[in-house]
Amino acid sequence: MIAKKPPMGWNSWNTFGDKINEQLIKEMADRIVEDGYRDLGYEYIIIDDCWSLRERVDGKLVADPALFPNGMKALSDYIHSKGLKFGMYSCAGTKTCAGYPSSYGHEFSDAKQFAEWGVDYLKYDFCNFPVSGDAKNAYLTMAMALRSTGRDILFAACNWGMYDPSGSHGAHSYRSTGDIFDGPKSYKDLFISQVENVENNAPGCWNDMDMLIVGMHGNGNVGIGGCSDLQYLQHFAMWAFLGSPLIIGADLRKLDEANKKILFCKGLIEINQDEECRPPFLVDHDDTRKYTFAKLLSGNRIAIAFFNLAAEDQWTQNVGICFDDLGIHSESGIRLQLTDAITGEDLGIYEDSYATKIAPDESKVIIAQLIFPE
Numbered sequence: 001m002i003a004k005k006p007p008m009g010w011n012s013w014n015t016f017g018d019k020i021n022e023q024l025i026k027e028m029a030d031r032i033v034e035d036g037y038r039d040l041g042y043e044y045i046i047i048d049d050c051w052s053l054r055e056r057v058d059g060k061l062v063a064d065p066a067l068f069p070n071g072m073k074a075l076s077d078y079i080h081s082k083g084l085k086f087g088m089y090s091c092a093g094t095k096t097c098a099g100y101p102s103s104y105g106h107e108f109s110d111a112k113q114f115a116e117w118g119v120d121y122l123k124y125d126f127c128n129f130p131v132s133g134d135a136k137n138a139y140l141t142m143a144m145a146l147r148s149t150g151r152d153i154l155f156a157a158c159n160w161g162m163y164d165p166s167g168s169h170g171a172h173s174y175r176s177t178g179d180i181f182d183g184p185k186s187y188k189d190l191f192i193s194q195v196e197n198v199e200n201n202a203p204g205c206w207n208d209m210d211m212l213i214v215g216m217h218g219n220g221n222v223g224i225g226g227c228s229d230l231q232y233l234q235h236f237a238m239w240a241f242l243g244s245p246l247i248i249g250a251d252l253r254k255l256d257e258a259n260k261k262i263l264f265c266k267g268l269i270e271i272n273q274d275e276e277c278r279p280p281f282l283v284d285h286d287d288t289r290k291y292t293f294a295k296l297l298s299g300n301r302i303a304i305a306f307f308n309l310a311a312e313d314q315w316t317q318n319v320g321i322c323f324d325d326l327g328i329h330s331e332s333g334i335r336l337q338l339t340d341a342i343t344g345e346d347l348g349i350y351e352d353s354y355a356t357k358i359a360p361d362e363s364k365v366i367i368a369q370l371i372f373p374e
């Protein structure tokens with residue numbers, strides 16, 4: 001099955017924009033393997049916009065030979081030789097968002113071309129869609145085109161929540177938000193906008209909250225002011241918990257240890273990639289300042305997350321959960337063995353509720369093992 005779990009990988013857009021080339025993409029593939037990301041599940045190396053010549057040649061999309069001198073098949077082979085998967089980008093309109101040729105009216109021949117290049121993932125944007133076109137079904141058309149190739153290609157729809165191109169339109173992930181920028185307001189606004197949407201997550205159909213900004217520190221194409229390490233951790237914890245694809249956007253050669261540690265957080269990745277693939281559910285929130293989510297996990301476990309978004313507050317916030325809100329009433333005799341998913345710390349066994357305090361911009365994520373009475 002394609003995308004049974006949220007896709008994980010790296011994409012060129014957030015940091016590099018149109019400053020991409022073959023060497024750069026190869027170096028990112030090297031880093032993903034040598035620095036240990038692949039072993040944690042990061043597997044797609046995705047080239048975003050700006051890879052082609054400005055015009056089609058004989059009706060075909062052609063990789064810019066000045067940037068990709070050996071062509072896309074050779075790059076694809078290199079990526080595959082590293083045990084990774086290859087992602088590319090096109091758009092449902094007549095031009096991509098950056099003004100390059102795109103797939104409107106060429107869906108079936110472009111899909112064939114991508115399959116010939118060994119593409120495993122297609123991000124499909126929504127700029128420059130002609131007014132006379134059938135925007136509602138544009139994603140269905142490309143879904144059919146990809147299927148017609150016979151190759152397994154993950155279809156990553158990117159039309160910012162318009163016309164609902166979710167699972168029903170054949171997408172394996174669907175961007176339901178505008179673009180992320182590298183600052184706390186951006187990731188918090190995206191999170192708040194998706195609180196209601198994530199319950200639709202299911203195997204083969206993931207709500208894509210956009211690529212990660214962890215570790216960008218204000219550099220690159222979508223770099224604005226950057227975030228603190230605590231905020232990058234919160235952003236990663238939110239994306240992981242809510243079931244978003246985890247697509248790194250930073251320059252992997254420049255990531256500092258603190259931010260690498262965030263992207264390597266096994267407990268958060270485990271929640272994102274859990275075998276049961278359940279969507280999370282909102283337990284409680286206090287306006288847009290504090291959120292409590294829970295998510296059923298495999299192995300009789302439940303993940304619980306508390307997010308404090310109120311950066312302007314001077315003081316820590318009390319957060320907590322009554323196990324009644326998880327359907328666990330005290331007369332059941334069920335106890336919960338809690339582990340901090342971020343630090344790995346054993347928090348002990350609890351019977352009715354759990355409470356703690358978290359600082360502004362802090363997140364507490366817990367994995368609870370259910371202990372049933374004898």
Ligand code: GLA
Nearest residue numbers: 013048049097098125158179
């Ligand atoms: C849109 C998408 C971005 C990126 C750019 C490329 O804005 O939402 O993720 O792909 O186009 O031009």
